[in-house]
Amino acid sequence: MDIVLLHPEIPHNTGAIGRLCVGLGWPLHIIRPMGFAIDEKHIRRAGLDYWQHLQLTLHDSFEAYLEARKPSTLTFLSTKAPRTLYESEFQPDGALIFGCESAGLPKGYYERYEAQLAVLPMPGEHARSINLANAVAIAAYEAYRRFNT
Numbered sequence: 001m002d003i004v005l006l007h008p009e010i011p012h013n014t015g016a017i018g019r020l021c022v023g024l025g026w027p028l029h030i031i032r033p034m035g036f037a038i039d040e041k042h043i044r045r046a047g048l049d050y051w052q053h054l055q056l057t058l059h060d061s062f063e064a065y066l067e068a069r070k071p072s073t074l075t076f077l078s079t080k081a082p083r084t085l086y087e088s089e090f091q092p093d094g095a096l097i098f099g100c101e102s103a104g105l106p107k108g109y110y111e112r113y114e115a116q117l118a119v120l121p122m123p124g125e126h127a128r129s130i131n132l133a134n135a136v137a138i139a140a141y142e143a144y145r146r147f148n149t
Helices: 011-024 041-053 062-069 132-147
Strands: 002-006 028-031 056-059 074-077 095-098
Touching (some): 002 011, 002 132, 011 028, 011 132, 028 062, 056 062, 074 132, 095 132
Parallel strands (some): 002 028, 002 095, 028 056, 074 095
């Protein structure tokens, strides 16, 4: 399954997500622009010595990603989704897609991909969202659990 980051802004989040992808054996796809250089020390520090094993591909647009990979399913994580992650369909050749840390998904995506939006339940009343790296880990391991049970 592909992990896709749309315009990530925080290097240590991307480093931690890269390390997670190595642990799962899944590729990481980053859609430019990014808020940092891919060789920043924060990425290397968060990714530790795993970063060299990461299957990383950079794309200039989401459309370029779709053309290159042709994922069978798309699941976009968003706090504005009508259903939870646990109601989503996953396929091993699908994609989990995450927006940037400060703004989420690009505006047009909420309408264009409305049926593929999913939210992580957050019953606490004071949080708008959780850290991007944590959200990726929760979603990725839910998909992994379904593939392996």
